[in-house]
Amino acid sequence: MSLREQLKELHPMQRFRESAIGRSIWRVPDPKTPRDAAAKHWASFFMHIYPVKMRKEEIGFRYSWYLGISSLVLFLVLVATGVILMFFYVPSPQSAYLDIQRIQTDLPFGQFLRNAHRWAAHLMVFVVAAHMARVFYRGAYKPPKEFNWVVGVVLLVLTLLLSFTGYLLPWDQLAYWAITVGAAMAGFVPFLGDISKKLLLGGPEVGATTLLRFYVLHVAVLPLLLALVVTIHLWRWRKDSMLSPARTEDDLPIEEFVPVKEES
Amino acid sequence: MTDRSTVNDRLTPDPVVIENHRVLGVVPGIPPGGERKELEREEAVMVWPHLLVRHAVASLVVVGLVVLLAVLFNAPLREIANPNLTPNPEKAPWYFAALQELLAHFHPQVAGVLVPTGIIVGLAALPYIDRNPHLLPRYRKVAVATFTIFLVVWIVLTLIGFMFRGPNWGWVWPWQEWYGEL
Ligand code: HEM
Numbered sequence: 001m002s003l004r005e006q007l008k009e010l011h012p013m014q015r016f017r018e019s020a021i022g023r024s025i026w027r028v029p030d031p032k033t034p035r036d037a038a039a040k041h042w043a044s045f046f047m048h049i050y051p052v053k054m055r056k057e058e059i060g061f062r063y064s065w066y067l068g069i070s071s072l073v074l075f076l077v078l079v080a081t082g083v084i085l086m087f088f089y090v091p092s093p094q095s096a097y098l099d100i101q102r103i104q105t106d107l108p109f110g111q112f113l114r115n116a117h118r119w120a121a122h123l124m125v126f127v128v129a130a131h132m133a134r135v136f137y138r139g140a141y142k143p144p145k146e147f148n149w150v151v152g153v154v155l156l157v158l159t160l161l162l163s164f165t166g167y168l169l170p171w172d173q174l175a176y177w178a179i180t181v182g183a184a185m186a187g188f189v190p191f192l193g194d195i196s197k198k199l200l201l202g203g204p205e206v207g208a209t210t211l212l213r214f215y216v217l218h219v220a221v222l223p224l225l226l227a228l229v230v231t232i233h234l235w236r237w238r239k240d241s242m243l244s245p246a247r248t249e250d251d252l253p254i255e256e257f258v259p260v261k262e263e264s
Numbered sequence: 265m266t267d268r269s270t271v272n273d274r275l276t277p278d279p280v281v282i283e284n285h286r287v288l289g290v291v292p293g294i295p296p297g298g299e300r301k302e303l304e305r306e307e308a309v310m311v312w313p314h315l316l317v318r319h320a321v322a323s324l325v326v327v328g329l330v331v332l333l334a335v336l337f338n339a340p341l342r343e344i345a346n347p348n349l350t351p352n353p354e355k356a357p358w359y360f361a362a363l364q365e366l367l368a369h370f371h372p373q374v375a376g377v378l379v380p381t382g383i384i385v386g387l388a389a390l391p392y393i394d395r396n397p398h399l400l401p402r403y404r405k406v407a408v409a410t411f412t413i414f415l416v417v418w419i420v421l422t423l424i425g426f427m428f429r430g431p432n433w434g435w436v437w438p439w440q441e442w443y444g445e446l
Contacts, residue, residue, distance in 0.1 A: 053308040059315040066322035115334035139399035146391035176345035181356040185376035
């Protein structure tokens with residue numbers, strides 16, 4: 001055993017990993033061979049989200065600009081800040097606006113929290129759209145990734161809806177009239193215009209029912225849906241990652257992609 | 265020390281003999297399925313650490329950017345909502361500014377329903393319409409041109425609706441009057 005390996009064995013983290021508790025958490029010992037390193041992926045929930053191996057060119061900045069992972073990070077930031085905001089906010093026309101004011105003035109770091117939630121939300125819309133454009137220019141929607149692109153389009157719509165429903169919650173003039181304009185579009189749907197608008201607003205115009213509806217959509221329905229669809233998106237990304245066919249000199253797939261049963 | 269390291273030493277390749285299985289023989293020649301071009305081995309790298317480290321850095325950059333923005337700029341809060349006091353202009357959130365701009369020019373059923381539905385359906389259908397197997401932009405001129413035109417039009421409409429529209433949706437110069445809201 002080399003000196004380096006011997007030193008590693010002495011490292012407290014390493015010894016913890018090899019202990020009964022450590023093994024129960026990590027499930028596999030620290031990898032010593034490539035096979036162990038791959039096994040580590042199957043043994044860990046978080047690593048399992050990722051493929052074991054990827055093409056070298058696909059992990060660099062130039063390939064994805066890391067916009068997909070950035071969308072995910074923004075979503076996580078929004079969940080974290082949003083949950084804290086929820087403790088101090090009640091969705092009714094009597095309290096909503098005052099609660100936002102109190103968050104900004106009375107709550108330690110409240111203004112910072114609200115700022116972070118708002119800017120992360122705007123950024124997320126932008127970054128998700130940019131991610132889509134990057135995927136397009138890379139041609140990364142081509143077989144076998146077509147369906148993951150469709151899943152992505154669903155994510156784009158969910159992101160817009162999340163941002164839109166959140167926009168009403170401060171219940172100030174900005175919020176109220178932006179939603180009034182936006183919701184007016186629902187009224188233009190042929191035949192179902194009135195119904196869809198009433199369903200969205202809970203009345204002829206933006207009011208207490210609208211606020212409650214948007215709140216429930218914003219803090220429960222849409223985030224859960226988005227989390228579910230993101231999971232599907234990442235799972236497909238992992239499944240498809242090494243399946244796209246290698247390419248010839250003049251950029252043609254070496255063989256047509258045929259979906260096959262994966263042997264793991 | 266675990267007994268694993270003695271069996272699978274770093275220097276020995278993965279064993280061909282796996283528990284309860286033996287390789288009976290290696291047959292020379294071309295497999296019945298025909299010659300299959302394997303991916304070049306060097307092409308693939310382990311996700312840990314190569315990708316995960318990069319993702320960690322990207323995550324830190326994103327979080328840092330949010331913290332920076334939150335420290336520098338306060339989120340807007342206007343007066344309490346008043347259903348009787350319509351502001352002029354009435355602006356939708358910026359990501360709907362392009363649609364709102366279209367609404368000023370076309371029938372609401374076109375700008376408010378047909379266009380957004382068409383965009384979403386068109387985007388979802390893209391991988392099934394574009395069956396060109398090439399990845400490099402120089403072999404995908406039609407797709408790249410179409411998408412780029414759409415993108416540019418959309419960005420321009422968004423900027424117009426967001427920055428260049430004032431009272432009664434009239435034209436304003438953003439450096440003279442500012443009506444954009446985030
Ligand atoms: C909430 C929104 C979204 C999140 C969190 C998300 C997340 C991700 C992540 C983490 C990846 C892995 C590679 C990378 O970092 O780029 C990825 C890949 C991908 N995304 Fe998204 N995405 C979102 C929206 C979209 C949208 C709107 C589209 C397109 C319409 C899309 C299409 C794709 C495709 C096709 C891939 C595979 C690309 C490849 O393998 O090179 N995604 N996404």
